[in-house]
Structure formats: C-alpha cells, structure tokens
Amino acid sequence: MELTSLTLKEALEGLENKKFSSVELVKSHISRIKKFNKKINAFVTICEEEALKQAREADKLIAKKAKNALLGIPIALKDNWVTKGVKSTAASKVLDNYVPQYDATAIVRLKAAGAIIIGKTNLDAWGHGSSGEHSDYGNTLNPWDYSRVTGGSSSGSGAAVSAGMALVGTGTDTGGSIRQPAAFCNVVGLKPTYGRVSRYGIIAMASSTDSIGHLTKTVWDSARVLSVTAGFDPMDATTGKNEVPDYEEILRGKISGLKIGIPKEYFGKGTDEIVADACHKALKVLEDLGCKLVNISLPHTKYAYPVYAVIQTSEVSSNLLRYDGVRYGNERKMFGDEAKRRIMMGTHSLSSGYADKYYHQSLKGRTLIIRDFMEAYKKVDVIACPVWPFLPFKFDERAIDPLKMYLSDVFTAPANVSGNPSLSVPAGFSRDKLPIGIQFMGPNYSEDLLYKVAYAYEQETKWYLEKPKLKE
Amino acid sequence: MNKYKPVIGLEIHVELKTKSKMFCGCPAVFFGKKPNTQTCPVCLGLPGALPVPNRKAIDWTILIGKALNCKINEVSKFDRKHYFYPDLPKGYQISQYDEPIAIDGSLKLKIKNEKLKIEEKTFRITRVHLEEDTGKLLHVGADTLVDFNRSGVPLVEVVTEPDFDNADDVKRFLEELQVIIRYLGVSDADMEKGSMRLEPNISVRKLEVGSWELEERKKPQTSNHKPQTFLPKYKVEVKNINSFRFVKQAIEYEVERQIGILEKGETPMQETRGFDDKKGITYGQRSKEEAHDYRYFPEPDIPPMTFSKKYIEGIEVPELPNQKVERYLKLGLRYSNAFTLTRNKKLNDLFEETTSKIKVQDKIQVTDIANLLINKREFANLSSEELYRKLKELKSPKQFDEKLLDTTINQLIGVNKKAVEDYKKGKENAIMFLVGQVMGEMKGKADAKTVISKLKAQMSNPNLKSKN
C-alpha cells in the first residue's frame, strides 16, 4: 500500500486498525518530500526530526486506544501561519529569520487534535499572488505539469497535497488563495465563512477578507479538518459564535431538491469553453442526483474585483507597516516587487484626497455585492461556478502583466468581498490532463451544505483518484 | 489695551488604571518594571496578533464623557491611525476617528476674573475618545532604546474647543479635570508620572482696532455670551509640558513668541513645538504643516460597538467635586473651605465619612469638622473614627479627676480665706477668682461649670469634706 496515496480518512482508519504506524505514515511522506521537493519546491521548511518525534508519541497514544480527530496525521502548514519555534517566513525575505514566540490558534487546535506538523509550505510572499510565482523562495511547480503554475497563494499546500507529500495543507484565502491552487492541483480547497476559523496567529494580509482554511484530497477530509479548526476564539474578535455542526454527519445527507444557482456573469465570454464545459458537466451530474439548476444573476460581478482590489490592498498597506526590522525581520527594502506594488496601491487608495474615491467607494460597493448574494440566496441554496476563467497556465504567461494576473481572481474574489464560504472541488481534466475545479458558494455558515453537495458530486465522479505522475 | 487675544484649545491624555491593557491581557501597570517584560504578541505588534478591546476601559471612557456632560454616541468604533515612529509597534495606533465614544460636552468653572470677581466660565469639550498608548523611547548616546511595557495601555483623549484665552484658565481647567478624573477612580492623572498629559494648541488673534470686540470690553460683562469669533489660520501644538507648574510658563512664553511674530506683520508657522522646562522656552520640532496623512480607516479587526440608552444610563457618575461644593455651601461652609475640601479625594472621603457620623447629641456641626481639617492639616491622616473622637473631645465637657478636684478645691478654699469671705459677703465675682485658681491647679482639666458648683457647695457647707 502506498501510504502517500491514502486520503486522510483512509489514513485514520489504517492507523486505528493498526495497518501501519504513524511513524511509518510520517516517514513515507518525508521520503516523498525528499524525493520530489527539490523539483516541486512545495516546502520552505521540513520538520523531519520533530515530526518523527511526534509520530512516536502518537503511536504510543494509539496503542493505548486514544482517540483524537487527527491523531498521527502528517499535515503541512502554509508558511504565513505563525508556528512557535519553527521559522515562519510568509515566503518573504523580510521574515527569512523569524522564529515566532507563539502558535496561531488554528495550530493550537490542530496540535490538540493530534496532528503532526511535517513542514511549512511555500506561498506567494505575504499571500500576494494567484499563481505561486511570487515567492521569495522560488516558484512552486504544478505536480500535474512542471511547466505550469500551481495557482496561489497557497501554492505549496496545493502541490504538497496533490503530490502526496502531506495529507492536509493549510492555507489562507483572501481573494481565492485556497480555491485557486485547489482547482489547478486537483484537490479540495475550502474557503470558510469569514470568521468561522480564527485569524489569530495568521500573518495578516487583508483583515476583513482573510479566511483561514485548508486543502485536502477529498471532501470528507476537508470536513474533518474544519471540525477541528472552526469555532469562536476569544483572541480574535471577528470570529463568530455560531455552533460548529457535525460536518461529517451532514455531508452524507441527500441533496435532491437542492437549488443550485448558475450565475450568468461567470459563464460569459471571459470563461474558456473547456472550463465552462467541465462545470456544466458537473452541474448535470448534480441535476441527475435531483438538484434543481436555476439561472441567476449577480449583477455587480464585474465590480467585485476592483472593489476587492482596493479593500485588500488598503488593508495590506496597513498590515505590513509593522515590518520595520526592529522587533523582528529585516528592513523594508527587502520587500519584493509584488508586495511593494500592493502596498503602494493601498497607500494611495487610503491617502488624503483619494480615500473617498477609492476606499470609501469600495466599502459601498461591498454593500452592493453582499446584497447581490443575499438576493440570490433567497432563490437558491448554493451557487456553482468556475474557479478560474482558464486552465492552468505556464510560468510567466500572466506574471509579466500585474493587472492581467490580478484579473485571474474575478471568480474567487466575490466570496471574499461578501465573506461567504466557498468550496472548490475537482471537476475533471483537460485533454492534456490539466485539472479543472468547480466552486460551490453558499450563505454564511453554510459549509455543511457545501460539503453535502460537493460530497455527492465527488462520490459520483471520484476525480480525486487520479494522481499526478511525478518526475524527480 | 490689548491688541492680541490668545486662542487656546487643549488635548489632554489620561492613562486609565485598568488592570490589563487596552487590547490584550498584559498588566497595565508598568512603572518600575524591567523593560519589555510586560508584553505579548498583541502589544508587541508581532505578525498575526489581533486586538480585543477591554470592556472596563470603554465603560470608564463613557464615565468620563458623562462626567464632562457629553453626549454618549450610541454607535462607536475604533479606527487605525497610521504613522511611523519606533514606539508604535504596528505602524498604526488603534484610536477613534469619526465615531468617538463621547462628544459635545462642557465644564463650567467658577473663576476669579481680572476684576477679582467670581464669574462662571464654560469650556466646551469637543470629544472624549479611547485609544492605546505607545511604547517608551530612551535616548542613550547614539542609540535610541525602546521599551514596549507601556505599549497598549488604555489612553483617553479629551479635546476641548479653543475656548481658552489665558494660561490661568487653562491651569484651573486642568486642575478641575484632574480632580474629576481622580474622583471617578479611573486614573491617577499625575502629570509628573505621565498619567495625565497636556498638549495645548495655541494661536493668537489680532484684534482689529475699532472692532466691536474692543468695544465690548468697555461694557460691563453682563452675560457669558461668547461672541462669534474667527479662528486664526494657524495653530501651534506644544508638547512635553511635564508638570502643572510649567503649564502657565509654557503657554505664556508661546503666546509672547507668537505676538512677537505678529507684530512684525508675519504669521507664525503651523508646527509642533516642544517645551524646554530648563530654559523656559518652546522650540521647533517638526512641522505640523506637512501634517501626517493618518489615512484613518475603520479597524477591521474589531467589530463596532453599540450602547443602548439603558447601558449608558447604567454607568453612574458619582457626585462630582463641583456638586459637592454646592452641597457644602448649603450646609453653611465658606466657599474657600468647600473648595479646599473637594480638591483631594482622600481628604474629601475623610470629611464625608466623619460628617456621616454626626449625632445630634454630640452637638458637632459640619462646619466644625471642616474647620478642623482645614486648620489642623495633621488631622487629615486620621481615620474618620479617630477624627470624630477628637472633635467630641474638643467639644464635650472636659474629663477630669473628681477626687483631685475636690482635694484641690478644699486646699484652695483653705488658702484663699479672703476670697471665700468676700463671696460669703455677697461678692459673686470672688468665686471667679477661686475658679481661676482651681483651673490653674487642675491645668485646665476641669470644666468651669462643675468647678463653680463644687466651690459653692463647699463654701456653703464646710462640713462637706472631700471623700478621701
């Protein structure tokens, strides 16, 4: 049995049934990392020694029949998740020597559930990117085609899970940064409701749109992780007090009768035919399962990206002011090109004489976009649409033009503006075996519903069984 | 006649004495602690840290606002104020911009004007808002050292309208504000220790000759009417006034300096100046003209706050100094005594506690307590029980040794045969001579009435021997 081909669910079952040990599980993942990471560059830091130590501890607990949600499971953390005692760089030279003095709340919860941290994954520095081409530690290659991007900013986590280097890769989604690599890497990516998972200890990008989530091989795997990380945190005043439902129980429920909205603005000229096709095929599967497809409109869609860009860069410009090289990190001149550009975009949007035109106008635009979604959810239960307007692209294809790159986010940014949850699941491949993803969006705190729809679709199509053939 | 009129507005910061800091659970008391030992990811501005506001600090800000007769906003929020300085770890300060907790208040003060008459002046409070303090800088040689123990301590900012036109009023206002804050128990408000800080904004207006304002001055002041005024086009902020005793000096120096410039027909530069207390001068720091572009925007990490009418009403303002003064005047105290007794909370608490002990039979008046406390400052350190006992002692019939008194009376009657004879002959006054003698012997430890009655008794009945 190839341990690195297992899903999280299968690994948990295998550990419980003593088919293998946690040490064996972790060792197999570390070997895989050592074999392929030089090429793929999914990891910034590998925690081999500590991971094996924890695996031995986990095995002792398993022997005592201890039960825990993620006991003995190797997970990878995006390198903008502040990890106590482990270098956390946000993939930027500014923090290349920063060793945090505390753990993010989400990490505390994952550790408490028995998870083992196998390493810190690469990302577009500070989360600034949609392709994975803006890390100060080099590009992460798409395991499905090394000449193409993984999608970003959670590029390393997407590649790591896809390439069998970790069973879970955590992420952050500010404008699409979990869903985009998920779609390009044939894995499941959850952007939870804003405030569902604590942001305490996650290096802030845009405070009002950062959503803390994860990438996994399957929908059930994703639900298991969310049940650990979700919930109110007194250290984060923006977390919701909503109860955490039993996601795993709910996702097995029947979906017939569910209304799925198809927003016309996402299926227009700008969307490649092959992507639109894959989505329509997916929707047909759901229709056959009893769902009702409803055509809807989200009229302010074309303004969602510029509204997002202003709010995000404004908050970025503010959140990055603390990096002055005094208490930690290197000087500000070490910021990369993309970071500098976004800082300036945001500073300009907030500056005297421009703040009304850009920042305040965008906050109003946000209200209109939220209304679009609220109106839509009166008619449908979930909304389905593509994640990207196109297939995984080659390196430098879009990076040469910043604006072109930013426009990759047009389908993902709206959910960040509204704060609604969205789940990206594999929806097939192109002729060249390039992954395509479909996303399901829902009203706030409807992750259970999204899982239900996605699970039903996943079980019918089982795209996750396809694995990339890795070259060293 | 004065051609110039100072126009002064105040920005006062008050450090709240909460147990914990404004946005984290670090101790808010930092005095005397080793540097950087009271910090956490939040107040140190570490990557990923998030602020969560201290409810008590918010309640106390509402309290201060109410004490200053402000309107408490039913919706309020925090905003980010951006600027770079090494003592500001996040590169922005969490403060309040357009929706502060309290607005539109006032403070009425009874002030002696130039004619030495007491007039009531009203100073308007623009706003009272809440923010966080910065770390502290220490300059040592070529280095600047930073200690973040103070970073994140709650700070209330009180801003007044430019209603002041002289330094004495400013000092009086500050003193009253200090007493109020101390009465509320929310801060030590100590200028020397930095828990109360003043930054006056000072300009000077040139009064046009022949203007109605100059005319107004000739008429007797009949009302508190504040005439419409135009504000000068510049203002100078003065920082670093570290003690009450420098307030007057700093303001007066700056006003003179500005007048000097205006006399030359020039306009003083809009800027921030520091006060050098050793030289007694203000000096230029950085230009307020190229003002910081603070790029205020709502703090996304902290949800907005809403206060119901009931919640605001529930925050009760205790009796304030000026209300106490009114009450004391009705009880018969002189104004100056009433004023003195309200300047210090400890003294006032003692006064109030002691007056509450008054029993009719003890025949002690409120004014007695007041007089004693004011004239004998050493008594201010007593407890209210001890003080009340002292008062009873001073008022009540003197305790004395009755045996000793009888013996003394016997003796003196024996020795002063002539006085006794005179009394028996009908000279009533002679008894007073004897009383004097007795009192002298008893060293005052007897009361006159008892002495007189015993003398009379003895003299009328020589067989009444002392009970040995």
Added chain:
Amino acid sequence: MKKKTLLSVENVEHIADLAKLTLTQDEQKKYKEQLRRIFDYIDQISKLKTKKVIETSHPTNITNIFREDKIDESKILTQEEALSNAVKKKNGYFVVKAIF
C-alpha cells in the same frame, strides 16, 4: 466630473514615502506606469450607484466583542522571548537608529 487618474512621479514618491519604501529612479518610473494602468481599471467603481448606500467595513453583523479587564499570564512573553527576534538589542531594550 470624471477625471483620469494622473499618477505622477511626485505622487509615487509621496506614496512610497508614506509607506516607508525607498524606490530607485527606475522603480519610481515602473510603478508610476503600473499604478496608472491599475487605477485606470479600478476607476470604474465610480460608476457604481452608491449615493444612498452605506459602507460595509465589517462583512459580519457582529458587534460588541470585548474582553474582561483581567491579566492573562499565559500570553505574557518573557523579556528573552520578546527580544528573541530583535536585530539589535541592549540591556533588555530594542535598539533603533537614534531619533533627533
């Protein structure tokens, strides 16, 4: 009045100054061009009908989240921890280039 955003080099210099970024001459030119293009694209938001629309600064409906006035020992860092990533430190203090 719809005005095209004309970002000049002075603008870019000012923005960089506010953000404490030092740019080379070449970078100033580059960013001027890029920012111009980007804000030309963003300018379409002025077409949004927002006259009577309120601003949404928080995407949730949450209000009134506070902490009680208590000391949380568990989060306090030791002096060593606080200084552990400092570039320059001295006697328990962080060191910065002298001000004034």
